[in-house]
Amino acid sequence: xxxxxxxxxxxxxxxxxxxxxxxxxxxxxxxxxxxxxxxxxxxxxxxxxxxxxxxxxxxxxxxxxxxxxxxxxxxxxxxxxxxxxxxxxxxxxxxxxxxxx
Numbered sequence: 001x002x003x004x005x006x007x008x009x010x011x012x013x014x015x016x017x018x019x020x021x022x023x024x025x026x027x028x029x030x031x032x033x034x035x036x037x038x039x040x041x042x043x044x045x046x047x048x049x050x051x052x053x054x055x056x057x058x059x060x061x062x063x064x065x066x067x068x069x070x071x072x073x074x075x076x077x078x079x080x081x082x083x084x085x086x087x088x089x090x091x092x093x094x095x096x097x098x099x100x101x
Contacts, residue, residue, distance in 0.1 A: 005049070008049055009033060011061050011062065012033075012035065012044060012061055012062075012065065013035060015061070016035050016040075016065075019065075019066075019069075020037065020039075020040055022037040022038060022039060022040065023037060023038075024037045024040075025037070031045065031046070032044060032045045032046070039076040039077065040076065040078075040080075041078070041079040041080070042079075042080050042082060043080065043081045043082065044082045045082060045084075047084040048064070048082040048084060068082065068097040071097065072097055078100075080097050080100065081100045083097075
């Protein structure tokens, strides 16, 4: 786990604002954090943030976000869930983003 989760959340917040050129509000929920702007909602689950192996710490959270965003076409008004899923590969966890609504 990261030493300062608040710094990680701030980095995520700043990155969404830079990428989408909108102001995002942070809404803390019990099991996730929503980053909400006028046009976008990104739900970031703890599993997406947590490092699973030592090598995960070498990948900046911004890069992890960018890598999963490349896998989808982001539409305004939709809610996207950033999480992980288990796969049958050497590393059993894969970071992903999925459309919620």
